[in-house]
Amino acid sequence: MAQDTYTKRLWLEEDLADDLKWSMLVKKVLYSGKSEYQEVDLIDVGPFGKTLFLDGKVQSSEVDEWVYHELLVHPAMVMHPNPKTIFICGGGEGATAREVLRHKSVEKVVMVDIDKVVCDFCHAHLEKNKAAFESSRLELINDDARTQLEAYPGKFDVIIGDLADPLDGGPCYQLYTQDFYQNVVLPKLNPGGIFITQSGPAGFLSCTEVFTCINATLRSVFPSVLPYAQHMPVFCDVWGWNMALTDASQAELSAEEMDRRLAERVQGSMGFLDGHTFKGLCHLNKVVRKCLEEEQQVYTADCGRFIHGKGQAAKPAENGSQQ
Amino acid sequence: MAQDTYTKRLWLEEDLADDLKWSMLVKKVLYSGKSEYQEVDLIDVGPFGKTLFLDGKVQSSEVDEWVYHELLVHPAMVMHPNPKTIFICGGGEGATAREVLRHKSVEKVVMVDIDKVVCDFCHAHLEKNKAAFESSRLELINDDARTQLEAYPGKFDVIIGDLADPLDGGPCYQLYTQDFYQNVVLPKLNPGGIFITQSGPAGFLSCTEVFTCINATLRSVFPSVLPYAQHMPVFCDVWGWNMALTDASQAELSAEEMDRRLAERVQGSMGFLDGHTFKGLCHLNKVVRKCLEEEQQVYTADCGRFIHGKGQAAKPAENGSQQ
Amino acid sequence: MAQDTYTKRLWLEEDLADDLKWSMLVKKVLYSGKSEYQEVDLIDVGPFGKTLFLDGKVQSSEVDEWVYHELLVHPAMVMHPNPKTIFICGGGEGATAREVLRHKSVEKVVMVDIDKVVCDFCHAHLEKNKAAFESSRLELINDDARTQLEAYPGKFDVIIGDLADPLDGGPCYQLYTQDFYQNVVLPKLNPGGIFITQSGPAGFLSCTEVFTCINATLRSVFPSVLPYAQHMPVFCDVWGWNMALTDASQAELSAEEMDRRLAERVQGSMGFLDGHTFKGLCHLNKVVRKCLEEEQQVYTADCGRFIHGKGQAAKPAENGSQQ
Amino acid sequence: MAQDTYTKRLWLEEDLADDLKWSMLVKKVLYSGKSEYQEVDLIDVGPFGKTLFLDGKVQSSEVDEWVYHELLVHPAMVMHPNPKTIFICGGGEGATAREVLRHKSVEKVVMVDIDKVVCDFCHAHLEKNKAAFESSRLELINDDARTQLEAYPGKFDVIIGDLADPLDGGPCYQLYTQDFYQNVVLPKLNPGGIFITQSGPAGFLSCTEVFTCINATLRSVFPSVLPYAQHMPVFCDVWGWNMALTDASQAELSAEEMDRRLAERVQGSMGFLDGHTFKGLCHLNKVVRKCLEEEQQVYTADCGRFIHGKGQAAKPAENGSQQ
Structure with missing residues (x-):
């Protein structure tokens, strides 16, 4: 029994x-x-080990953050023929940058996270990400990701969305809209560029919360969108990602070719x-x-669909603005 | 908030x-x-709907039992060329029999569950499984599955293990051993017969609890074993199944052929x-x-590996008795 | 451990x-x-035994309801020289009537509880109170207590307030106001009549929630008010009661005289x-x-102080309208 | 709602x-x-404020420790005509010494607590008790209280037991036995000396856990024992204390005389x-x-009655009151 080892029964309770x-x-x-935006805590919990919490919500844990970040970063990186310049929206934890920097081809990573306190906290306390924060190839900016992406000189080979889910009134919602994808992300991608974003729960009971809608939004802008999913304890x-490609042919990567590129281009091996x-x-x-297939809604500036709780039925689509 | 609707906050707490x-x-x-073996409850809970509990542990819920039972029953049934006789070890809930009976080829289902009270309870209260309990093709016996399988006249095309996980000292452990598979299951399968068993947690953090060991045990007996897994909310x-085939060539079923057989042989469509x-x-x-690949242990009558709690490290393998 | 006996861990959670x-x-x-007003449940819980809940809030439990009801009923009944007619505001559970009816002097008990469903539920399921519900001396009316008390012919020797605490917007608040006490309760008491009311938490940390304010309200109307308190598990x-006497001299009862009257007038002995x-x-x-002593506020129709949660500081008194 | 203020929902759970x-x-x-004996934590919790925990069990909290310590210390101190020398068994928190030292008559306080880590921790972190730890009148010894009390030169006017409840196998049990009272405490009291001990739960449902048995044990040794109780949130x-007097006449203190002595002898006023x-x-x-009255059991070295959980029925007495 846990009580034998941990006589103090302190429980962190999270609503699922x-x-x-x-x-x-x-x-x-x-x-x-504590930042102006949120509480930040690093707590050693339950079966998950050292776990990062923002406002009491799990962000990532020792036992499975490496799975999440391998799946966010490497599929897009290896589908691209030669990724040199990378832009990360969010990612303040530092693990996304850590995985990106394992690619030998990468020359420049721009990471824009709004919360300096979180970045400093993770830099100081997450040992595995320390080297990434201190890499000369990383430029870390604490500001709004859209503002910085629009203003940043030049274009990128891969843009990565490592943001909180699109919550009603939340600061991240605008970074999931058709307008953002069409008018900011797409123009800032080099030819053959790839955009990848985490996309919320993707289980058979939960995929309509945001996953299918992010997918539909991306399909309304990009010629090819590749959704995939994996259980995250x-x-x-189950968690989902959507990869949006400007060149649909890049998605035709065989398993063998993916293995070859991972071995050739990335320092260390995949777990x-x-x-x-x-x-x-x-x-x-x-x-x-x-x-x-049936998703009719795209995220526009004024019409979203939000996560309120996993069990809740999604709102009916109010319009079908695919193009 | 839930409190608005359910002012009484009654929580069913389960240790994960x-x-x-x-x-x-x-x-x-x-x-x-309440039976001589366990408490049986049907409770409408949380996001899962009507949920069956044995001794306070979830057995199956309205929102996802159909996924579990489709995956337990139909892959094996369609890999077999023409399944007519089926034996179910356990399965007292009735849903496994329900899915089996959807196959037009099936002439006889023998279901052996030790707990008559559970069977009667589910027959009475689980509306979806009522017709299965009352089917003229079903023979329900309340006894030990091994005893009945050994004694039952004739052989079977498909044998299904729908049992609780192999718990230390639990009644089901003997139904996961090499001895049972070698000396009872295999001899009772017709030529080309298939054995399928639920196999416990199969996530990347939990698969060594019992899943890999059930797999290794089956591999020590059958020429071909096909493991697969799906998240069960x-x-x-993630939950795992292991399918053991006497004819390895049956596992070479294309997706298209599986779809064709499902359409042709099964009443109604798959969800x-x-x-x-x-x-x-x-x-x-x-x-x-x-x-x-690395699993070295098989379940023998006196050397098991048990689920004590998901987070616990599995015991080191004590021998490597594959044959 | 509880789990050994009750393998199903169903917890009723209540915010304190x-x-x-x-x-x-x-x-x-x-x-x-379920009535039009509230959910009613009788649940066998934790260390408290059969416990009555309204909307998931504990009303009374097997292990201590008898203490609560002895303290609500008998002190006022024995301070009165010869109580024959009793009016109960609320009391739908039936236990207050049960205790009142133990007094041989009592000829008539009028009990007015708004919720017929609760009364019927308690009549049917609370074995100890069954006889009280069926007593020929009890008249049970399901209506608003103020309306009935005003309209009821004649006066009463003892009026008992067995109501929920005065909650913001709650149906009971009006039955704790100066106006109610002055214009309804006092005029309906016979000479020498006594009013007693449960008065919410009365601990040294919680007494300003409602207890002191009910006391101040009664003191603004009656010549003598006797507050007392006892821990209720x-x-x-700690729980409080306030007894309001029209004849202050009745409060001068010695311990010995109280014992004598209890023995003489009441059927059975006190626990x-x-x-x-x-x-x-x-x-x-x-x-x-x-x-x-320092309480400055009385409950008036439009200026209350309410229980929101025990830990919360009471609102500052907004006026000191004692007369 | 608490969530608004404390977005991280960390709960400390304690079995009652x-x-x-x-x-x-x-x-x-x-x-x-963490000491060799126990975990020590100072946590700001729920409605209780800064709260001291040993092994996750509440020891004392900001909102009510002052009540506990006033009731442990001052009644015995004022019943004694002129207390100069005081011995505290346990009391590592420092609050008992703090209250004792408020008495102007006190010349010497010997406090013996087994756990140096707890004493150092409380000295460092409990602001209210800091001055007591640093008083020249206090001698703090980290050792077994019995050993030190036996060996300490001279006798005492008041001896105070501020120990954990007598738990089965717990280190404090021996300090609640007839043998300890008869052979150590009584001989070390000056004429007219008083012994006071905290005595565990004393509610009408819980008083037989240890309270009545401590009382019976003291009655078997001292001519006069005064039990009293107060709810501790x-x-x-409800919590209990037992005061044992060598001179029974001292217990005849009027309320007015107690008030007079408190005002005269103690620095500051009582809360x-x-x-x-x-x-x-x-x-x-x-x-x-x-x-x-009915308690038949006294604590002897080999026959105890223990707190296992408040709801549990006390063990039947196995023998009658040894003297």
């Missing part, structure tokens, strides 16, 4: 839905901070990802595929 | 590990019973499964594949 | 304050009902109350006495 | 019984330490205690008085 919550045993509150659900694994992640099940 | 628990809001305790993890989906489920990720 | 909650293990949900606090005990309950501590 | 637990919202983990129960309050605390209710 209005009618479902879970509680992780707190082993040690390691560091706590700390998020207590979770290889070509065979990625093929599996792209084989979405019948329910999720149907939801993707 | 020693240091992780979750709580489902109870909307209504529908039925409660109500179990808060979750199709050929494309199944290909994805069989593409296990790098971590799980490595654990399967 | 915004930052303090407790959870009682549910042994059995006995009966559930199921309410997780908790005797003269010595009651003297103790009336010896309020220094903190509570000071809060009573 | 096997089937009742409560959870305090953690506002800040202030300090954590942070312990979620909770005065003569009227104390009279109330000594008026135990009918249930508790009956349990005290």
Whole structure:
């Protein structure tokens, strides 16, 4: 029993839905901070180890953050023929930059996260990401990602969205809209450029919360969009990503070629990802595929669909503005 | 907020590990019973709807039991060329029989579950499974599955293991051993017969609890074993199955042929499964594949590996008795 | 451990304050009902036994309801020289009537509770109160207590307030106001009549929530008010009562005379109350006495002070309208 | 709602019984330490403010420790005609010494607590007790209280037991036995000396756990024992003390004389205690008085009665009151 080892029963309770919550045993509150935007905590919890929380919500944990970040970064990086310049929207934790910088081809990473306190906190306390924060190839800017991406000189080979889910009234919502993709992201991609974004829960019960809508929004702008998904224990659900390609032919990468490029281009080996694994992640099940096909809504500046709780039925689509 | 609707905050709390628990809001305790083996409850909970509990542990829920049972039953049934006789070890809930009976080829289903109270409870209260319990093609026996399988006249085309996980000292452990597979299951399969069993958690953090060991045990007996996995929300993890074939060539089924057979042989359509989906489920990720390859232990009558809690490290393998 | 006995861990969670909650293990949900006003449940919980809940809030439990009701009913009844006619505001549970009816002098009890469903539920399911509901001396009316008390022919010797605490916007608030006491209760009391009301939490940390204000309100109307308090386990606090006497001299009852009257007038013996005990309950501590003395606010129709949560500081008194 | 202010929902969960637990919202983990005996934590929680925990169990909280310590220290101190030398068994928190040192008559306080880490921790972090730890009148010894009391030169006017409850196998049990009282405490008291000990839960449901048995044990040794009780919010129960007098006539102190002595002898004023309050605390209710009268068991070295959980029925007495 846990009580034998941890006599103090301190539980971190998180709502998974209005009618479902879970509680992780707190082993040690390691560091706590507070920015103008949010509370930041690094807590050693339950079966997840050192876990980063923003406002009490899990961001990433020791046991599975490496899976999340391998899947966010490397598929897009290896589908691109030769990625040199990378832009990260968000990513203040530093792990996305860490994975990007493993690619030998990368010359420049621009990372724009609004919250300096979170960046400083993660730089100071997340040992695995320390080198990335201190890399000469990284430029870290604390500002709004849209403003900086629009203004930044030149274009990028890969743009990565490592942001919180599009919440009602949340600061990240505008970074998931058709307008942002059409008028900011697409123009700032070099020819053959790739955009990849985390896309929220993608389980057969939860995929219509935001995953299918992000997919539909991207499909309304890009010629090719590749959705994929993997269970993330700390998020207590299957998680989704959407990769948007300006050159649809790049998505035709064989498992063997993916393995070859990973071996050739990346320092160190992958823990979770290889070509065979990625093929599996792209084989979405019948329910999720149907939801993707039937999704009618795109995120526009004034008409969103939001995560309120996983169990909640998504709002009916109010318009069908695909182009 | 849930409180607005359900002013009474009754939570069903379940340990997911020693240091992780979750709580489902109870909307209504529908039925409660008690057998000599366990408590049986049907409770409308949290985001999962009507959920069956044995001794307070989730067995299956309205929102995802159909996924579990499609994946347990239909892949094996369609890989077999013409399944007529089926034996179910366990399965007292009735849903496995329900799915089996959808196959037009099926002439006889023998279902052996030790707990008559559970069977009667599910027959009475699970509307979706009522017709299965009352089918003239079903023979329901309340006894030990091994005893009955050994004694039953004739052989079977498909044998299905729908049992609780192999728990230390639990009644089901003997039904996961090499001895049972070698000396009972294999001899009772017709030529070309298939054995399929649920196999516990199969996530990249949890697959060594029992999944890899069940796989290794089956590989020590059968010429071909096909493992696959899918996230099950109500179990808060990825779940695994292992299919063992006496004729390895049957596993070479294309997605298209699977779709064709499902359409041709089964009454009604699938909600979750199709050929494309199944290909994805069989593409296990790098971590799980490595654990399967490295697994050295088989379940023997006196040397098991048990689920104590998901977060716990599996016991080191004590021998490597593959043949 | 509880888990050994109750393998199903169903917890009823109740907020004691915004930052303090407790959870009682549910042994059995006995009966559930729903009126137009509230949910009614009888649940066998934790250490409290059969417990009545309205909208998930504890009303009374097997282990201590008898203490609550002895203290609500008998002190006022024995201070009165010869109580024959009794009016109960609220009391739908039936236990207040049960205690009143133990007094041989009582000829008529009028009980007015707004919620017929609760009364019927308690009549049907609370074995100890069944005889009271069926007594020929009881007249039960389901209506607003003020309306009925005003309209009821004649006057009463003892009027008992057995109502929910005065909650913001709650239906009971009007039955705690100066106007109600002055213009309804006082005129309906016979000479020498006594009014007694439950008065919410009366601990040294919680007494200013409503207890001191109810006391001040009664003091603004009656010549003598006697406050007393006792810890009630199921309410997780010390609980308070205020007795208002039209004849102040009746409060001068010695412990010995109280014991004598209890023995003489009441059927059966008391479990908790005797003269010595009651003297103790009336010896309020220094903190509570000071809060009573300093209380400036009375409940008027439009200016209340409400329980929002025990830990919350009471609103500052906005006026001091004693007369 | 608490979530608005404390977005991180960290709950400290404490079992009140096997089937009742409560959870305090953690506002800040202030300090954590670990001795060879126990974990020590100072945590700002729920409605209780800065709260000291040993092994996750509440020891004392900002909102009510002053009540506990006034009631432990001052009644005995003022019943004694002129207390100069004081011995404290336990008391590592420092608050008992703090209250003792307020008495101008006190020349010497010997405090013996086994756990140096706890003493150092409280000295460093409990601002209110800092001056006491640094008083020239205090001698602090970290050792077993019995050993030190036996060996200490001279006798004492007042001996105070500020120890954990007598738990099965716990280190404090021996300090509640007849043998300890008879052979160590009594011989070390000056003529007219007084012994006072905290005595665990004393509610009408909980008083037989240890309170009545400590009382019976003291009655078997001392000519006069005065039990009293007060609700302590942070312990979620009524708490009890037993005062044992070598001179029974000292217990005949009037409320007025107590007030006079408190004013005359003690620096500063009392927050909770005065003569009227104390009279109330000594008026135990009918249930508790009956349990005290009927208690047959005394704590001997090899026959104890222990707190396992408040809801649990006390073990039947196995023998009658040794003298």
